[in-house]
Amino acid sequence: MIDLIFAVHDPVAWHAANLRQFPTHYSGLRWLGPRAVAAVQDWGAGVYFNTLVPLLDCQIKYGVVSVRRLEHDLRTWDTLYLSGRLHKPVTVLRDLPSIRSALDANRASALVTALLLLPERFTTAELLNTIVALSYTGTGRRAKFLLLLDSARA
Amino acid sequence: MMAWRHPTKSGPPRHFTSVFQGRPPPPPPRRTPSPPPTRLARRLPGLEGRLGTGAPLALTHGGRQVSRITAIMALLAGRQVATAAAAASATSSALLARLVRQFDAPIDYALAYGSAVKPQKNHDAKVRLRAPGRWRKSVSPHPGLLLQAPATAS
Numbered sequence: 477m478i479d480l481i482f483a484v485h486d487p488v489a490w491h492a493a494n495l496r497q498f499p500t501h502y503s504g505l506r507w508l509g510p511r512a513v514a515a516v517q518d519w520g521a522g523v524y525f526n527t528l529v530p531l532l533d534c535q536i537k538y539g540v541v542s543v544r545r546l547e548h549d550l551r552t553w554d555t556l557y558l559s560g561r562l563h564k565p566v567t568v569l570r571d572l573p574s575i576r577s578a579l580d581a582n583r584a585s586a587l588v589t590a591l592l593l594l595p596e597r598f599t600t601a602e603l604l605n606t607i608v609a610l611s612y613t614g615t616g617r618r619a620k621f622l623l624l625l626d627s628a629r630a
Numbered sequence: 631m632m633a634w635r636h637p638t639k640s641g642p643p644r645h646f647t648s649v650f651q652g653r654p655p656p657p658p659p660r661r662t663p664s665p666p667p668t669r670l671a672r673r674l675p676g677l678e679g680r681l682g683t684g685a686p687l688a689l690t691h692g693g694r695q696v697s698r699i700t701a702i703m704a705l706l707a708g709r710q711v712a713t714a715a716a717a718a719s720a721t722s723s724a725l726l727a728r729l730v731r732q733f734d735a736p737i738d739y740a741l742a743y744g745s746a747v748k749p750q751k752n753h754d755a756k757v758r759l760r761a762p763g764r765w766r767k768s769v770s771p772h773p774g775l776l777l778q779a780p781a782t783a784s
Contacts, residue, residue: 480742481741491735566741570730571739
């Protein structure tokens with residue numbers, strides 16, 4: 477499964493266009509129209525996911541978030557949902573300067589937070605551990621976190 | 631004086647021999663004391679061994695250790711660090727870009743994460759906290775948090 481995140485300026489217009497092109501990507505929520513999808517998207521972390529989507533012989537999952545909400549989370553760690561994902565390796569496929577600067581701020585915040593959490597002297601592994609663990613703090617996804625660390629060290 | 635022999639065993643029990651010979655019993659084999667668990671090991675038992683932590687890492691400048699606060703203040707000043715995401719894609723970038731192009735609805739920012747992305751193995755980027763004209767710190771960063779020195783000093 478390939479995981480993608482799309483940030484768009486106008487989620488309602490985006491979902492309207494996407495519903496016309498790919499109605500089958502959506503759940504039954506599509507019958508309520510793009511405004512309803514965008515409203516649901518705004519709940520929680522501000523991301524609406526279409527999962528198990530077959531595309532170009534791949535299976536993908538894509539989340540749609542508004543540019544405003546993504547920038548806000550990157551700068552303030554409002555939910556630490558997307559910003560936490562962006563502490564890890566990602567491949568940027570389409571760039572936007574405003575998000576790039578927010579991304580830089582997000583990474584700097586992660587490093588600062590890790591330095592505050594670590595003792596005066598620490599190992600590289602401890603630094604990596606602390607940064608990667610930030611978004612997993614308080615969640616039960618420890619196994620995933622360990623796998624991620626392993627792959628990063630491979 | 632003859633040492634007493636156990637009737638069913640080929641050799642004398644060690645303690646009987648010792649008593650008869652007037653020597654204290656030999657001490658049990660000593661185990662090398664294990665080092666006290668580090669903070670990382672306490673937090674995540676078993677992880678440290680797998681990661682193989684190296685030598686302690688310190689924030690240094692010219693071989694002299696500087697405090698975390700100095701490093702953090704340098705980061706917060708914002709002039710010392712330029713950040714750049716770097717990740718080699720496990721899924722080819724071309725395929726990821728093609729997937730994004732399948733969508734007619736305009737996508738302002740797109741990224742891939744998770745299993746589609748693999749950290750670079752031999753990255754040589756460093757975290758460098760830079761005060762004007764001086765390097766404060768250089769450590770190997772998390773691959774998702776490649777913090778690179780600015781091309782020009784601010």
